[in-house]
Amino acid sequence: DAGVTQSPTHLIKTRGQQVTLRCSPKSGHDTVSWYQQALGQGPQFIFQYYEEEERQRGNFPDRFSGHQFPNYSSELNVNALLLGDSALYLCASSLEGQETQYFGPGTRLLVL
């Protein structure tokens, strides 16, 4: 049973650029959440997708956007990158009606 997978594992970008991160949920899961984990900090909730729509959003600017596809996979897009966007981006999946979220290994983004 495949767990949550994310790609790429590492990424280096320059300030002002745009980035797209990808996530495939655990088999059978239909809900995807994204988190940002700065170095030495706990993860911060960005947003959650269900039925191809953004259902919840944390305190992140509009530069952060996402998408969910019919196969439940998801993308996180960040525009106009800032140095402060450097972090580990975690994807978590869950099944509608259940609370527990399962996390992927993350994508480490470095903005220079």
Place this chain on the structure above:
Amino acid sequence: GDSVTQMEGPVTLSEEAFLTINCTYTATGYPSLFWYVQYPGEGLQLLLKATKADDKGSNKGFEATYRKETTSFHLEKGSVQVSDSAVYFCALSPSYSGGGADGLTFGKGTHLIIQP
């Protein structure tokens, strides 16, 4: 808003010592509480959870009891091993509305180091 406070680390213990990592929370209603563990270079793994007051979550020798009166969910283990070295995160999910998982609120994490 909701918040989670954990004891600051790093916490350094000898093998077979008793472990307690404190976690307290602020939330309205009846949140669900979780402990996640993050090994070096990896994502988060769910360690245990509790969904209502006085519930005890347990897994791999770790335990935590949901104490609503003290708004706490302290993590304990009777005898730690070197392999338990990792970062531990306490987290909460808002009062369950039945619509599915909500965005989690995490503490800052506690780095645990177990020495042989």
